[in-house]
Amino acid sequence: MTLDPIRKAEQEHFRTLLMPTPFHPRLAPLVETQSWYGWAGMLVAHSVFDEELEYFAIRSTAALFDISPMIKYRITGPDAERCLNRLTVRDVSKQKVGRVQYTAWCDDEGHVLDDGTLFRLGAADFRLCCQERHLPWLLDTARGMDVAIREETQEIAGLALQGPTSFAVLSKAGFDGVEALRPFQLAEFDHDGGKVMISRTGFTGDLGYELFVPATAALSLWDRLWEAGRLHGLNAIGYNALNRARIEAGFIVANGDFVTAETALRADRVRMPDEIGLDWLVDVDKVQFNGRSAILAARKNGTLKHVLVGLEIDDNTPAEAAIVYHGNKREVGLISAAIWSPTAKRNIAIASLERPYGSEILDDLWVEIYALRELKYHKMMKRARVVERPFVKLARRSANPPARF
Structure with missing residues (x-):
């Protein structure tokens, strides 16, 4: 036909x-x-x-x-630093030429739009690399400034x-x-x-x-x-x-371990930096950046609802997409990424939990794993413990000068 x-x-x-x-x-x-x-x-x-x-x-x-x-954006011009300082949660004025900065940016409600790396190529020349496309948001942020922004991914x-x-x-x-x-x-x-x-x-x-x-x-x-x-x-x-x-x-992936503010369809799916382990990025001494007031208000009022944690789980079956419980009964969160770590020799996972679980209540956490065994799923409830990330820390990553292995 x-x-x-x-x-x-x-x-x-x-x-x-x-x-x-x-x-x-x-x-x-x-x-x-x-x-x-x-x-x-x-x-x-x-x-x-x-x-x-x-x-x-x-x-x-x-x-x-x-x-x-x-995704790669080139941001240049006399106001490039000022524009990026308005956009991102870190203080770009402290970033020297020839340095790379891990950062994140939020909407006006303090919800994370994405995270990424900012390369300072010159005094007024930057490259921003990230997971999702944000050109309209970047252009809105740059309004009134002497700055040029273009995508250079291809x-x-x-x-x-x-x-x-x-x-x-x-x-x-x-x-x-x-x-x-x-x-x-x-x-x-x-x-x-x-x-x-x-x-x-x-x-x-x-x-x-x-x-x-x-x-x-x-x-x-x-x-x-x-x-x-x-x-x-x-x-x-x-x-x-x-x-x-x-x-x-222990690294996170946008729209894998958290839902970005622009792609979230449900109001309760968005996250603030403090809710996905990025609180350390936020430079509160900066006079202004997108979402600053909302982030500081959430901290002051104690209205943060979630926390992202590392888990170590009993058994050796990866717990990807598993539900996390407290006391074997109350559902308190979900695992977004999990593997049996060959290097750490541990069953590890990254999970988003509802506060106070994972922040104040750390004991009696359980993970519901469904393991496929010869065409039949076996339900297993395994104990989980909150542990620090990274799960694997290698000295060679930061050795100066690097070793010639």
């Missing part, structure tokens, strides 16, 4: 194809699993060859992950190089001087007739770097790293392996 031309045109109109990233020609031949998904309109890999072995590449050698779909290709041998790979690739980079510091290096920006940052809690180049130089950067990594155990990885490492590091 063939479709008539009009109906076929209608179907084509509504079909949205995922775009390949600039690294796709190198990554695609390596993806044995053929497990792909869409991230910000681009095609990326869930896994490459084996997500467990890919995880161990992060923790034992080095791993290469394509972060090109990460123009800039990005790679995360993570793991104990990541510094050795960069050194072998000829990036002289990269050993001087301290955590959350960035610098530019020569590459393919232009520049590559390298920052000592990452989403794994391990020694690692992120590299950004114009999309036209993506393949030459991949080839340079891939050749240098041959003797250092370099492997390409997908998101599933990265996700395991980020849970161990």
